[in-house]
Amino acid sequence: MPRTTAPALDLAIQYAVARDGLPTRAQFRVWAKAALAHAAQATLRIVDEDEGRQLNRDYRGKDYATNVLTFEYGPDETLAAAPMSGDIVLCAPVVAREADEQGKPLTAHYAHLVIHGLLHLQGYDHEDEAETAVMEALESFVMMRLGYPDPYLNHE
Numbered sequence: 001m002p003r004t005t006a007p008a009l010d011l012a013i014q015y016a017v018a019r020d021g022l023p024t025r026a027q028f029r030v031w032a033k034a035a036l037a038h039a040a041q042a043t044l045r046i047v048d049e050d051e052g053r054q055l056n057r058d059y060r061g062k063d064y065a066t067n068v069l070t071f072e073y074g075p076d077e078t079l080a081a082a083p084m085s086g087d088i089v090l091c092a093p094v095v096a097r098e099a100d101e102q103g104k105p106l107t108a109h110y111a112h113l114v115i116h117g118l119l120h121l122q123g124y125d126h127e128d129e130a131e132t133a134v135m136e137a138l139e140s141f142v143m144m145r146l147g148y149p150d151p152y153l154n155h156e
Helices: 025-034 049-060 092-102 106-121 129-145
Strands: 009-015 040-047 068-072 084-091
Touching: 009 025, 009 049, 009 068, 025 092, 025 106, 040 049, 040 106, 049 068, 049 084, 049 092, 068 106, 084 092, 084 106
Parallel strands: 009 040, 040 084
Antiparallel strands: 068 084
């Protein structure tokens, strides 16, 4: 019987903020691996509000910090079976504020946003209703597989 292996993940994690109260590298890796359908090489950077705002302004033209940004670079077309590559940026103060406002555990919200970012890295988007439905269904599936509640249901 053929052995099935999970897609390879090369994940660099950068804490550009104090790590107190933030998920561990091991947690980030578990969540990222759970969202993979294809091999990926990524950097996950946790930033403060100033850096999050600057990146969102510079790359999306929006002058505010957002919870997650994904920069997809795609696979290296010159390499056979090259992994997807990109950067995922999480803005710690925004993530914490949203978790509090939504009554969600902070770790569950981080897990959701890591999964969301990894799906973007793999080409998923939410530009229209059909894309949104597919992406949200995948996010919910992965979250529940990890033992977290569906992030799109109101759990208050």
